[in-house]
Amino acid sequence: MMTPEQRDAYLGEQRTCRVATLAADGSPHVGALWFVWDGGSLWLYSIIRSLRWSQLRADPRVAVVVDDGEEYGELRGVELSGTVEFVGEAPRSGEPCPELAVPERLFPAKYFAMADMPHDGRHAWLRLTPDRIVSWDFRRIPGLPRVPESG
Template sequence: MSRREQIRMSPEEVSSYLAGQRVINVATLGPNGRPHLAPLWYFPRGEGVATWTYGKSQKVANLRRDPHATVLVESGDSYEELRGVSMECDVELVTDPAAVTELGLGLTRRYTPGVDEDALAEVVSAQAPKRIGLVFTPTRIVSWDHSKLGGTY
C-alpha cells in the first residue's frame, strides 16, 4: 500500500475531523487571477461546510464572478501529527434573508454554546441583512492523517 493510501482519511474520519476543527481557509480567485485566501469560522453541512460573511467582502465579489473555491482545514505541529482536508468546492451564495439567518444561527450556535436562543436569534437577525451565506459542496476531497504512519516516515 502506498504512503498516500496509508494516510488518507475515510469519509467518516473526514466528517469527524471537520466537526472537531474551528477554522477553514477559503481560497477564491481575485480579479487579477491570483488566489485570495481568507480564514472563516464554519459548521459542517452534508459532505461540505457552510458559513456566512459580509456581502461586500472580497471573497463574495470573487465568488459572484466564479462560484468555485478550495477549502483547507489543517492541524498538527510536527510531521507525525499533520492532519488535514482540502476540498475543491462548488459554492452556493445564499441571499434569501431567512436562509441567511438560518446559516448564521447554525454558525453562532457552534461558536457560542449555551447562549440564550432568543438573544442569539435577535443578534443574528440584526446581522443577516449585511451577510451572504456560503455553502461549500465538495467536488473533490483530499485528506491526510500522518498519525496513521505510527511515527515512521
C-alpha cells in the first residue's frame, strides 16, 4: 500500500484514469479520462454526450483506477470507488461556482500549462469523494527487482 502522502503525490502526477460505470442491465463500461485529485476528491471532466455521462446520470456508482508500470516489480496504482456528484452547469460554461475553484485551477495547469480553465461547451464536472480507496506499489515488495523511484 501507499501512504496517504505517496497516494496524493501519485494521483497528482498521473494523467489518465480508467472510469468504470454500469448500464441499466448491469453490464460494465470502462473508458479513459483525464482527472485531478484535490486531496479528498477525484474530479473528472467528462463529455456530457458520452455513454459514461448517461450511465452515471442513471446510476452514479463508479470505480476508477489510476495505474502505471511495465514490469511486474514496477506496478503501482490506486483504485477509488463510490458515488459521483454532478457539480456546476452541464455543459460547463464558466459560470461562477465556488466548488469548482480548485479543480478549475489544477486541471488547466496539469494538462495545458495554463492558468485559466478553457470551456468548450461539451464537458462538465463529476466529483468522486471515494467511499473506498485501495492502493498498491509492487516496487515495495521485498525480493522483487528494484526500479528507481521518482519523487
